[in-house]
Amino acid sequence: MHIAWLGKKSPFCGNVTYSREVTNALLDRGYQVSFLHFAQEAGPLDRNNTGWSMANGSWGKGIAQTSYTSSLSPASCNEVSLPCHYKSQIYTIPTLKSRTVLMKSLRRLKPDVVHASLTLSPLDFLLPEICQELNLPLVATFHPPFDRKLRNLTSGTQHLMYQLYAPFLAHYDSTIVFSQIQREILVKLGVPQERVAVIPNGVDAMKYSPGPSGLKSELKADRLFVYQGRIAPEKNVEALLKAWKQCNFGPGNVLAIVGDGPLAASLQLSYGEEEGIVWLGFVAEEERRIEILRGADVFILPSLVEGLSLSLLEAMACGLACLATDAGADGEALEEGAGIVLNTQRVRSQLQTLLPLFCDHPELGMLLGQKARQRAIERYTLSQNITELEKLYSEVLQKQRVPLRGLA
Secondary structure, eight states, rough: OOEEEEOOOOOOHHHHHHHHHHHHHHHTTTTTEEEEEEEESSSSSSSOOOOOTTTTTSSSSSSHHHHOOOOOOOOOEEEHHHHHEEEEOOEEEOOHHHHHHHHHHHHOOOEEEEEEOOOOOOGTHHHHHHHHTOOOOEEHHHHHHOTTOSSHHHHHHHHHHHHHHHHHTTTTSEEEESSSHHHHHHHHHEEEEGGEEEOOOOTTTTSSSSSOOHHHHHHSSSSSEESSSSSSSTTHHHHHHHHHHHHHOOOTTEEEEOOOOTHHHHHHHHHHHGGGGEEOOOOOHHHHHHHHHHSSEEEOOOOOSSSOOOOHHHHHHTTTTEEESSSTTTHHHHHHSSSSSEEEGGGGHHHHHHHHHOOOOOOOHHHHHHHHHHHHHHBBBBHHHHHHHHHHHHHHHHHHHHHHHHHH
């Protein structure tokens, strides 16, 4: 089977990780994958600031890196850059000719299935029309985070995204979401329930696993807590920082902040090493991120909105005790004792109570870490994710072929 994957290579975000992990896993299982992604027309083809490189084999084993030209043959056109004016971690603005480039590329590639890991781009709304014209089945993965209880302005804004997309997703052959809650939202908004599939994010539990790390020695920590993600308003990192500062921990207790974003510079001015807070910045190398998780005792995710956090699943697979809000599907991942679920309305006060417990009772963290690892293996492995995706592709292809046989 040949899958034309429309996704992101940069800037680094959960969608980038999702596209990398799933396409590599599909290639490992013997599928042919063509990767189509947005690249700004000015400058070289998207080779910098991605965090991942085709050349070093970490992205897309066996995929040739080429930009689209009319002279390319299908055999060499395994990676296609679609022109865009602007792209960020959240949305993309394509150029007017991106639709034409996409259609010409799909005609040449002749895939069996088009899978769009939606990039919040106007092109997302045109994909059903394009694929219908080319007689190609179309699958989407819909990533926008949410808070099912609409408890704040950020969650309300994200719900509007679901309302905007639902009429268009109704025309996709299938839309993948990460939880039953998301499925219910889209169905209520008019997407046929048979066209919404729940396939949770998956993590490579062999790669992300407990193991040795020198991070505690490096940071001179006895107990190490970690946040990993964007430093942005919806991630609610300041609530964590305020709670940590007010706990007034002594030497040996360290909070490591991994990531970058629009609030990073201002927060670093108020929260630093004197409070036991270490800013590690954006970490591109996967091996280093795994080392950080293996070296930590507790993972904290105080987000106001989420989908199903890959960072959370990676921490769970590495055997960390995990605290996360019930935004999105993160609470579902930690339910029934696999971790501690926080209410998004009272993150700061809850953390002020819980953080000292983990400092004073390391056995609590060890127990929750074991339960988190077990949950990750039971529900959230990449292998399970890909097996479910294979089934979905087969079902979509079967549905497309049945009417054709009836007309024969």
